[in-house]
Amino acid sequence: MTLKIRIDDSAAPYEQVRAQISELARGGTLPVGYKLPTVRGLAEELGLAANTVAKAYRALEADGVIETRGRNGTFVAAARDAASREAAVAAQVYAERVHRLGLSQEAALEAARDAVRAAYS
Known part of the structure; x- marks a missing residue:
């Protein structure tokens, strides 16, 4: 090829x-x-x-x-592997940031769900 x-x-x-x-x-x-x-x-x-x-x-x-x-x-x-790795890194950065901000796990998850919902709509 x-x-x-x-x-x-x-x-x-x-x-x-x-x-x-x-x-x-x-x-x-x-x-x-x-x-x-x-x-x-x-x-x-x-x-x-x-x-x-x-x-x-x-x-x-x-x-x-x-x-x-x-x-x-x-x-x-492998694109899927790369996308999964990048998503995991982004999630880790997000988790550390919301923890520093003092958000509860529930509030952090709800914010993430809202963001994902908005991105896919």
């Missing part, structure tokens, strides 16, 4: 790389575990600076779309 990314003048090149890889991964075109090209390899293929591709890869990793496994390379991550 070849990674098909097109760069044009519509946006910053790193953002185009980030958005296209994200779309391919989340849409299933790039399966979980797919090994991405090296930063230098993709940069050469696209005619971009290595720092541009590295910036896109860092953003994708921060979003949980890809994961770097040291010298083994960079791979498409």
Whole structure:
């Protein structure tokens, strides 16, 4: 499978790389575990600076779309696992914050339920 990314003048090149890889991964075109090209390899293929591709890869990793496994390379991550991890981190931050504010567990849970309900309506 070849990674098909097109760069044009519509946006910053790193953002185009980030958005296209994200779309391919989340849409299933790039399966979980797919090994991405090296930063230098993709940069050469696209005619971009290595720092541009590295910036896109860092953003994708921060979003949980890809994961770097040291010298083994960079791979498409399991999106559900990444989403679950991010949700757990957000929940932990929320729990610590409402505890510092002195809210009861019931009040904190009700506030969270209201926020989720509002987000999904």
